[in-house]
Amino acid sequence: MSHPDLIQAIREFLVDFEMKPSTFGRLYMGDPNFVRNTEAGKEHLPRTVKRAEDAMNAARALRDKSVQPTEIGI
Structure with missing residues (x-):
């Protein structure tokens, strides 16, 4: 993900x-x-960009209840 894409995301x-x-x-x-x-x-x-992406994806998944917290390590 490019810098502008990260900021936008x-x-x-x-x-x-x-x-x-x-x-x-x-x-x-x-x-x-x-x-x-x-x-x-x-x-x-x-790895920092991936960490930010993973955090956003995990939060969305939890909100959407598409995964259980234990599936993403929370």
Whole structure:
């Protein structure tokens, strides 16, 4: 996922879940400044991008009840 695509995916997630950027960063990335730093141009390692993608996918799956929490390690 490219940098602009990651930012767009996070923004859509935040709107969809009515979540503040700092909450996303704190809960899913362990850094309340993650979204702000990403929007400011910080590049991330591929494993960090995957972690963000996985977190968003897991949250959607739980919301949609398509998986059980134990299936995604929660």
